[in-house]
Amino acid sequence: MMDRFQESKRLYEHLGVDVDAALRKLSDFPISMHCWQGDDVVGFDGAGALSGGIQTTGNYPGRARTPRELMEDIDAVLALTPGKKRLNLHASYAVFEGDQVDRDQIKPEHFRPWIEFAKDRGLGLDFNPTLFSHPKAAGLTLSHPDPEIRKFWIRHCQACLRISEVFAEELNTYCLMNIWIPDGLKDIPGDRMGPRRRFMESLDEILSLDYDRNKVLVALESKVFGIGMESYTAGSAEFTMNYALSRGITPLMDNGHYHPTELVSDKLSSMLLFHPKVALHVTRPVRWDSDHVVLFDDETKEIAKEIVRCDALDRVLLGLDFFDASINRIAAWTIGMRNMQKAMLYALLMPMSRLKEAQDKQDFTTLLMLNEECKTYPFQDIWDYYCESQQVPVREEWFLAVRQREAALLRQRGD
Numbered sequence: 124m125m126d127r128f129q130e131s132k133r134l135y136e137h138l139g140v141d142v143d144a145a146l147r148k149l150s151d152f153p154i155s156m157h158c159w160q161g162d163d164v165v166g167f168d169g170a171g172a173l174s175g176g177i178q179t180t181g182n183y184p185g186r187a188r189t190p191r192e193l194m195e196d197i198d199a200v201l202a203l204t205p206g207k208k209r210l211n212l213h214a215s216y217a218v219f220e221g222d223q224v225d226r227d228q229i230k231p232e233h234f235r236p237w238i239e240f241a242k243d244r245g246l247g248l249d250f251n252p253t254l255f256s257h258p259k260a261a262g263l264t265l266s267h268p269d270p271e272i273r274k275f276w277i278r279h280c281q282a283c284l285r286i287s288e289v290f291a292e293e294l295n296t297y298c299l300m301n302i303w304i305p306d307g308l309k310d311i312p313g314d315r316m317g318p319r320r321r322f323m324e325s326l327d328e329i330l331s332l333d334y335d336r337n338k339v340l341v342a343l344e345s346k347v348f349g350i351g352m353e354s355y356t357a358g359s360a361e362f363t364m365n366y367a368l369s370r371g372i373t374p375l376m377d378n379g380h381y382h383p384t385e386l387v388s389d390k391l392s393s394m395l396l397f398h399p400k401v402a403l404h405v406t407r408p409v410r411w412d413s414d415h416v417v418l419f420d421d422e423t424k425e426i427a428k429e430i431v432r433c434d435a436l437d438r439v440l441l442g443l444d445f446f447d448a449s450i451n452r453i454a455a456w457t458i459g460m461r462n463m464q465k466a467m468l469y470a471l472l473m474p475m476s477r478l479k480e481a482q483d484k485q486d487f488t489t490l491l492m493l494n495e496e497c498k499t500y501p502f503q504d505i506w507d508y509y510c511e512s513q514q515v516p517v518r519e520e521w522f523l524a525v526r527q528r529e530a531a532l533l534r535q536r537g538d
């Protein structure tokens with residue numbers, strides 16, 4: 124492998140790319156791994172059916188049912204994925220060793236197993252209040268006309284701020300706490316301003332808590348529609364971008380949350396001009412916000428290229444967000460995590476300064492030629508070398524480990 128790597132490295136260097144620097148940057152760039160692919164976004168607080176206009180489809184056997192099973196599955200994926208990782212939790216994954224409490228009463232102690240899990244693996248923890256799959260989330264939450272419902276979810280989000288602070292303190296890294304609400308309407312609204320004003324006021328109350336803004340980065344995730352809320356969402360892109368900019372929190376773009384012809388890769392540079400940090404949920408929408416497994420496809424590569432072109436590896440907080448229950452969940456996670464790393468490496472191996480120079484000179488012929496020729500450079504040799512250097516399986520060898528584990532897993536967990 125080393126001979127192929129050295130030969131391919133020379134080709135990239137001839138193109139003007141510093142391969143060693145690319146590998147170093149890649150190994151330092153964290154991907155936040157979403158916990159919810161492992162159990163179909165069910166969680167452990169008895170939430171029951173997934174609500175909020177999102178859906179997991181499929182019923183492949185072996186879903187993780189307990190914190191221990193989910194942690195085992197996360198470990199299985201970590202062993203197959205190169206690079207730096209963080210773990211992204213939802214509040215509904217609280218572990219109640221004593222009496223269970225409602226979501227507005229959760230405390231850091233309810234996440235102690237996760238803190239120890241992350242500490243033992245050198246992982247940072249990111250966090251999400253869970254404003255769905257709950258009796259008080261039957262439609263609207265932070266934008267609800269009933270002040271008691273709003274106050275419940277405000278208390279929940281403030282409880283999550285305290286938990287996020289403890290995550291950051293104990294793991295000695297920031298915690299990104301991302302707020303997404305499902306609030307929307309199935310059909311044409313009679314009042315678009317009211318819910319958005321209430322949402323804004325609820326967020327202001329949440330952020331009035333004296334939390335450590337150096338440790339906890341609050342993000343706000345937009346959405347354009349959901350199942351059962353096709354006609355209106357309170358947290359539209361315009362709302363979340365303006366709220367985040369005006370309050371100094373972090374906007375989060377999920378590339379499944381826009382109209383089909385809109386591309387997050389095209390939005391990122393604009394956001395980076397006005398925000399110190401931008402958070403992402405990289406996913407794959409198919410016909411709708413279907414949360415398919417991330418592919419090594421053009422848009423995933425283009426998002427990665429924009430992060431590199433904008434020199435924003437320390438300003439873009441990248442997490443994955445997909446949940447596919449139709450295939451082996453460990454394989455789904457591993458494919459998505461490895462593909463995001465591949466896309467970042469692919470971008471880091473692009474001759475960005477030459478592409479920019481060609482564009483600035485309006486030499487669009489060279490620009491097109493370079494973009495196209497780069498597609499057939501020996502990326503695979505560099506990727507294989509990277510996996511080997513990160514002590515993870517090369518090419519499809521990771522799949523053997525998944526299949527070997529699956530048989531025992533299915534005997535233990537059944538359907």
Ligand SMILES: C[C@H](O)[C@H](O)[C@@H](O)C(=O)CO
Nearest residue numbers: 159177251303377412444
């Ligand atoms: C589980 C996540 O909070 C959820 O997927 C959210 O990020 C989203 O994208 C909803 O469509």
Ligand SMILES: [Mn+2]
Nearest residue numbers: 344377404444
């Ligand atoms: Mn998302």
